[in-house]
Amino acid sequence: MPQQQTSSPGQGQRFDWWAAPAAATASEPAVAPRRTAVPAQPVSTRTAATQSAAAPELAAAPLAPAVVPQEPSAPTSTTDSTEVYRSVQASAAFQDIRRSYRVxxxxxxxxxxxxxxxxxxxxxxxxxxxxxxVAGPINVAWLLGLLQFATTFLLTWLYARNARTKRDRAALGLRWDTQDQLR
Known part of the structure; x- marks a missing residue:
């Protein structure tokens, strides 16, 4: 049974913990750390001549690279991303989006x-x-109570329409600009 994930995955971690191989053991982590390839290392102690004589198709195939965990990124990238997000927050486009939301x-x-x-x-x-x-068993209290629900649905629809027409396109453009700055 795969382990349930208790927190959001970080950068390079998988969201699909439920799709882990069935042969996974309890000692293996549910989410694999980010890995990078390193130069290939010999797997066996046999010489190349012995390997080519025993299995010629294996001698021609290159060895798969070993995989090692990547070291955490330097703190300077965190500082850079913080500066990018602060500059975006101070930008006029972001302030316009927030103002439109508040209005x-x-x-x-x-x-x-x-x-x-x-x-x-x-x-x-x-x-x-x-x-x-008012009508049959419906009195004023029931009518006003039902109008509370109708008002809730109406306001939800108005909010979604307002966001779609006035803020979403500008917010998406700002998001793309921010991602470009972070690359």
């Missing part, structure tokens, strides 16, 4: 919170009005 989210969140508090206050202050029937 939509803060007023809409305030309006929804106000709408919810009016519903709760009406239930506490005017229970008689909330009990008055």
């Amino acid at each position: 939509f989210v803060f007023p809409v969140s305030g309006a929804f919170l106000g709408w919810y508090l009016v519903y709760v206050a009406a239930e506490a202050v005017a229970p008689g009005v909330m009990r008055s029937r």
Whole structure:
């Protein structure tokens, strides 16, 4: 049974821990570290002449390179990436994306919170009005409660549309620029 991953994989680690070979043992790690190839080393103590006489097809084939773990990257790359992200954060494009987000989210969140508090206050202050029937068994309280759900779905749709039309393209361009700077 493969081991479950307890944290997010780092750079060079695999996301597909569930696709590990079935013959994996408990001593092997669930996520392989990043590895690099080194020059090939002889595998057996036999001479090249003995190997070519025993198996001529093996003598012609090159030996597979040995694999060793790669050392962690130098701290300077971390400093460089930190500087890149800070410069992106200070850029006008990033500030425009954040401003567009705030202009939509803060007023809409305030309006929804106000709408919810009016519903709760009406239930506490005017229970008689909330009990008055609208249609059949549906009263004002039920109607306003169901409108809370409808409002939630409406605001979710509006947020997704606003993000798609006003922020996503600019954010994707900024992401590509950042990745280019980090290469």
